[in-house]
Amino acid sequence: xxxxxxxxxxxxxxxxxxxxxxxxxxxxxxxxxxxxxxxxxxxxxxxxxxxxxxxxxxxxxxxxxxxxxxxxxxxxxxxxxxxxxxxxxxxxxxxxxxxxxxxxxxxxxxxxxxxxxxxxxxxxxxxxxxxxxxxxxxxxxxxxxxxxxxxxxxxxxxxxxxxxxxxxxxxxxxxxxxxxxxxxxxxxxxxxxxxxxxxxxxxxxxxxxxxxxxxxxxxxxxxxxxxxxxxxxxxxxxxxxxxxxxxxxxxxxxxxxxxxxxxxxxxxxxxxxxxxxxxx
Amino acid sequence: xxxxxxxxxxxxxxxxxxxxxxxxxxxxxxxxxxxxxxxxxxxxxxxxxxxxxxxxxxxxxxxxxxxxxxxxxxxxxxxxxxxxxxxxxxxxxxxxxxxxxxxxxxxxxxxxxxxxxxxxxxxxxxxxxxxxxxxxxxxxxxxxxxxxxxxxxxxxxxxxxxxxxxxxxxxxxxxxxxxxxxxxxxxxxxxxxxxxxxxxxxxxxxxxxxxxxxxxxxxxxxxxxxxxxxxxxxxxxxxxxxxxxxxxxxxxxxxxxxxxxxxxxxxxxxxxxxxxxxxxxxxxxx
Numbered sequence: 001x002x003x004x005x006x007x008x009x010x011x012x013x014x015x016x017x018x019x020x021x022x023x024x025x026x027x028x029x030x031x032x033x034x035x036x037x038x039x040x041x042x043x044x045x046x047x048x049x050x051x052x053x054x055x056x057x058x059x060x061x062x063x064x065x066x067x068x069x070x071x072x073x074x075x076x077x078x079x080x081x082x083x084x085x086x087x088x089x090x091x092x093x094x095x096x097x098x099x100x101x102x103x104x105x106x107x108x109x110x111x112x113x114x115x116x117x118x119x120x121x122x123x124x125x126x127x128x129x130x131x132x133x134x135x136x137x138x139x140x141x142x143x144x145x146x147x148x149x150x151x152x153x154x155x156x157x158x159x160x161x162x163x164x165x166x167x168x169x170x171x172x173x174x175x176x177x178x179x180x181x182x183x184x185x186x187x188x189x190x191x192x193x194x195x196x197x198x199x200x201x202x203x204x205x206x207x208x209x210x211x212x213x214x215x216x217x218x219x220x221x222x223x224x225x226x227x228x229x230x231x232x233x234x235x236x237x238x239x240x241x242x243x244x245x246x247x248x249x250x251x252x253x254x255x256x257x258x259x260x261x262x263x264x265x266x267x268x269x270x271x272x273x274x275x276x277x278x279x280x
Numbered sequence: 281x282x283x284x285x286x287x288x289x290x291x292x293x294x295x296x297x298x299x300x301x302x303x304x305x306x307x308x309x310x311x312x313x314x315x316x317x318x319x320x321x322x323x324x325x326x327x328x329x330x331x332x333x334x335x336x337x338x339x340x341x342x343x344x345x346x347x348x349x350x351x352x353x354x355x356x357x358x359x360x361x362x363x364x365x366x367x368x369x370x371x372x373x374x375x376x377x378x379x380x381x382x383x384x385x386x387x388x389x390x391x392x393x394x395x396x397x398x399x400x401x402x403x404x405x406x407x408x409x410x411x412x413x414x415x416x417x418x419x420x421x422x423x424x425x426x427x428x429x430x431x432x433x434x435x436x437x438x439x440x441x442x443x444x445x446x447x448x449x450x451x452x453x454x455x456x457x458x459x460x461x462x463x464x465x466x467x468x469x470x471x472x473x474x475x476x477x478x479x480x481x482x483x484x485x486x487x488x489x490x491x492x493x494x495x496x497x498x499x500x501x502x503x504x505x506x507x508x509x510x511x512x513x514x515x516x517x518x519x520x521x522x523x524x525x526x527x528x529x530x531x532x533x534x535x536x537x538x539x540x541x542x543x544x545x546x547x548x549x550x551x552x553x554x555x556x557x558x559x560x561x562x563x564x565x566x
Binding site for chain 1: 285289293310314369382391393403458483492496517540543552556
């Protein structure tokens with residue numbers, strides 16, 4: 001065998017190995033997707049949306065309380081987290097820029113983004129749940145907000161940075177004060193990107209379980225009062241899946257399916273917004 | 281008037297940005313404060329003592345800490361070669377027709393909540409482990425594998441992104457010299473993207489250390505560390521998830537907070553190393 005043939009052979013072997021490992025990885029991932037979809041569709045029916053949680057064995061048992069709780073928790077956390085994240089990102093991109101403070105905030109926030117979410121749950125337990133004396137929706141909202149800020153901050157910073165500085169200079173030349181330049185020129189230019197960042201941030205916190213386990217806790221019944229423990233799809237899923245009752249496990253899969261579809265659609269929506277923007 | 285608004289808006293953004301620093305400092309302070317009781321009671325023995333007996337008010341974090349390290353190590357050992365394979369496949373082998381759909385589906389799989397990987401692990405994977413290695417199936421091994429699968433989309437996507445930063449002109453030059461695909465990958469792409477790949481993989485490791493839901497279902501929460509990975513075990517996140525709502529007594533809580541602090545420090549250090557040491561260069565360039 002010549003040197004060339006040998007190199008070609010080695011190349012073929014390695015490429016086949018990596019194709020194989022790609023196939024192996026994709027096999028597991030699609031297996032999980034298949035399990036999720038088949039179990040989810042199997043468990044999904046009108047009762048899931050119409051009824052609150054019930055003891056095992058009851059026909060009229062559903063996830064209404066978890067769906068409502070999830071929407072409230074994620075919604076309120078977004079209402080607080082999005083403005084904070086966008087403003088902080090604005091500071092980094094428009095005011096702080098390459099200053100020491102801005103760079104430190106970027107680094108710390110990047111680290112925060114990957115920090116263990118369960119630790120944030122423990123932190124919120126200490127500062128909200130323990131003083132209040134009981135689990136509450138507000139505690140869950142606090143934990144999710146803390147998780148959300150660094151994500152939104154990062155994408156806002158990146159997206160505002162992409163707005164050409166000539167646009168800013170043009171606005172300044174017209175005599176506009178800085179805050180007007182930011183609000184009316186920079187934000188407008190970065191709208192699609194920032195929106196995508198917000199969507200991805202919402203999708204990210206919607207799938208979190210660990211920070212909710214001992215903050216918002218769970219509730220088998222409908223509750224819209226943030227001062228009380230509140231159900232979420234993720235914690236309900238965890239409790240039902242680890243229960244020994246088959247109908248509860250089924251509801252767990254229904255919750256998993258609904259949540260995944262929600263998260264995937266937000267993700268896809270975010271991508272479409274970005275693609276459209278690029279297409280223009 | 282405008283100058284007032286200007287200053288108001290500028291300061292508002294500055295305060296929110298500084299808020300991030302405040303929160304992080306606050307997290308460390310609170311975790312430290314809450315764990316002082318356990319630190320005073322057990323000292324450094326907490327890190328090396330395996331006995332975790334809430335009824336005797338005796339707490340040692342060794343099993344949980346080792347469990348975190350070993351499960352993460354297992355997950356990385358299993359996930360990294362596959363991730364690199366997927367990345368090579370996506371960036372160098374796959375035809376354009378496959379590249380985009382496969383790439384996007386991997387990115388979307390990274391968005392699926394980890395609790396679902398845990399559920400899949402419990403209902404579908406643990407029985408297989410049980411059939412193959414015996415025992416109850418709920419084990420360090422199952423946890424390592426489920427964790428490996430859970431971080432695979434992330435590791436594959438970041439490795440691919442790092443590889444894609446290699447300029448085409450470099451690769452084309454190597455092909456023009458008669459290099460095979462593997463020659464180009466090992467002599468051009470990997471050396472060029474090395475810092476990015478290593479940094480991204482360490483970042484994935486940082487995430488795996490703190491991952492809770494994918495492993496809670498399949499690890500068992502048994503405070504006994506064993507090098508036999510077919511045995512049930514525990515890790516810091518698993519212990520926290522299982523015991524936080526059940527804990528009673530100040531010392532119990534304090535011990536759990538000390539575990540949380542250890543976990544936070546571990547992941548903080550890992551992520552910081554990846555960001556500051558390996559990924560710095562790529563960010564400056566961008």
